Amino acid sequence: MKEWTREERYRYLKDPQELYELYQRVSKSVYRQTFHVQSVTGLMNDPHGFVWHDNQWHLFYQWCPWGAVHGLKHWYHIVSRDLVSWKNLGVCLLPDQNDGYDNKGVYSGSAMPIGDKMYLYYTGNHRDADWKRHAYTCLARLGNDGWPEKYPLPLFGSHPNYTEHQRDPKIMKVEGRDEYYMIIGAQTKDLRGCILVYSSPDLQHGWSIAGELNVPGFSDFGDMWECPSIEHIGGHDVLLLCPQHITLPGRGGTQNHNGYILGTMDWDTLTFTPDGQFHVLDFGFDSYAAACANNIEDTDKAILIAWMGLPDVSYPTDDEDWAGCLTLPRELTVRGRRLIQQPLPELKKLRGEKIITNKGVNPLPKACEIELDCRPGDVAVKLFTSENGEGGMLVSFDEAKKEISVDRSGMTNRFNLSEGEVRTRPLENGLSHLRIFVDSSSVEIFVNDGDAVFTSRCFPTKEEHLFTTEGETFVRLWPLKAAVKDSFLI
Ligand code: FRU
Secondary structure (H helix, E strand, O other), X not given: OOOOOHHXXXXXXXXOHHHHHHHXXXXXXXXXXXXXXXXXXXXXXXXXXXXXXXXXXXEEEEEEOOOOOOOOOEEEEEEEOOOOOEEEEEEEEOOOOOOOOOOOOEEEEEEXXXXXXXXXXXXXXXXXXXXXXXXXXXXXXXXXXXXXXXXXXXXXXXXXXXXXXXXXXXXXXXXXXXXXXXXXXXXXXXXOEEEEEXXXXXXXXXXXXXXXXXXXXXXOOOOEEEEEEEEEEOOEEEEEEEEEOOOOOOOOOOOEXXXXXXXXXXXOOOEEXXXXXXXXXXXXXXXXXXXXXXXXXXXXXXXXXXXXXXXOOOOHHHHHOEEOOEOOOEEEEEEOOEEEXXXXXXXXXXXXXXXXXXXXXXXXXXXXXXXXXXXXXXXXXXXXXXXXXXXXXXXXXXXXXOEEEEEEEEOOOOOOHHHOOEEEEEOOOXXXXXXXXXXXXXXXXXXXXXXXXXEEEOOOOOOOOEEEEEOOEEEEEEEEOOOEOOOOOO
C-alpha cells in the first residue's frame, strides 16, 4: 500500500486539470457505486451541512482530492431534489493557502439557511510551523450564486480548558428560545470525550461559551466525541455522537462508534438526562459521522445520512486512489426507547421490474434491492456466492439464539480483519422482514422495518455474483437504477 508523505497529503489544489487523469482512472473502477454518493477522486468522509434550501437538498462532505488518505480536507457540495438522485456541484470551501485559520483543512460542520443565504459553520484546522494543531470555529456565507464568502476572522478559537481536539460545530435553533446554539465535539485535558455548548443572539457575531454539556452517566465514555448533534424527534431529545477509542460489546475490534442516547435536554442547566443506554446507530461494519438534516418540517421524524466508512481503517480501493461513499438516506422515528431507521420511501423510485426468486442459487445484479418476508425459524441469505453457492457474505438469523448476524469472512476480498468479520444483534421477537440494498461495493440491511440496520462495504470479485436463501421466506428482488451522476466537477 502507498505510503503518503505529509507534503503529498497536504498539497493544495491549484488546478482541476491536475485531478482529471486521476478521475479518469478512478471512474473505471468496478467498485464505483451506482446509487450511493461517492467522491470524484480521493477520499470522502463525513457528510455535513445537510439542509433544504432554495427548493433543493444541499449536502456537503469532507473530501481529500489526492487519494485514499486523510490529508487536506475540503467541503464538497452536492444537491438533490428528492434525496435519491444527486448532482455534483463541486468543491465549496477550500483550505487557506496563506497560513489562515483553516490552512490544513476545512473540517466538518453544519449549515443554517436564512433568506437567500446559507451560513456554513466549520472547523478551521490550523497547523502552526511546528505542526501543532489549533482549532477555530469559522463561518462562511453561501449565496444562491453558489459562491462562498469566508468571514475573515473565526467566530472563536479553541477553549483553553480543553485539548485542541475541538471540532464539528452543529448550529441549531431551539424551539422556544431566542438565542442560537452551537455544540462542538471536544476532549477534556484528562482525555475524556465531551461536548461544548456555545450560544449567541446572532448567527454571525457574539458567540460565547455557555458551558460543557452535562450527560449524567457518560462522563467517561471514550476519549473524544466527534460530530455531536441534538435532534428533537417525535417529542424526544436524541443526542447523536461518535465516541472514540473505546471498545463496546458486540463491536469487534472497532474503537470508533456512532450512536445515540435518548433523553431530555435542559438548555437552562445544559444537562442532557439520558433515558437509557448508548445505542449504536448501525450494527454493520462501516458507518460513522452521521448527519441529520437541519430543517425538516415534520417534527416526528429526522433524515439521516452517514459516511459509509470508519476512521483509521483502509479499504481495497485505497490502491485505486479513492475510498468512501455515503449511506442511503434514512428516515428516523422513535419507537419505544429506540430509534427506528427506514430507507427513505422515495428510494422505491429506483426499482426496476420485480423478480420473484426461487430457492437455490439466483443471479445477484450489481445494484438491487431484495425484500424478504420471513416465517419463524432459521433464515440464511448468502450474498455474493460463486457458481457452486459457496463463499460470500452470510446474513443469518438463528431462531434458538434469537440473533441475527452478518459475516463477511466468506468474501474473497477480506479487509480490516482486526475489526472483526462478524457482527450480531439480538432480535428478541424473531425475524419477520428484511430489506437489503446491494450496490457495486456495499450492502445495507434493514431488519424488521428499521428495528436494526447493518451497513457494510464489500468488494465482490467477478465470480461472486449470485445469492441463495434458506428458510421459510418469500423473496422479491428489484434491479435498481443508477442515481448518482459520477461527473467530474471540481
Ligand atoms: C470525523 C472527523 C471529524 C473531523 C473530520 C475531518 O470523521 O474526524 O471530527 O471534523 O472527520 O475530516
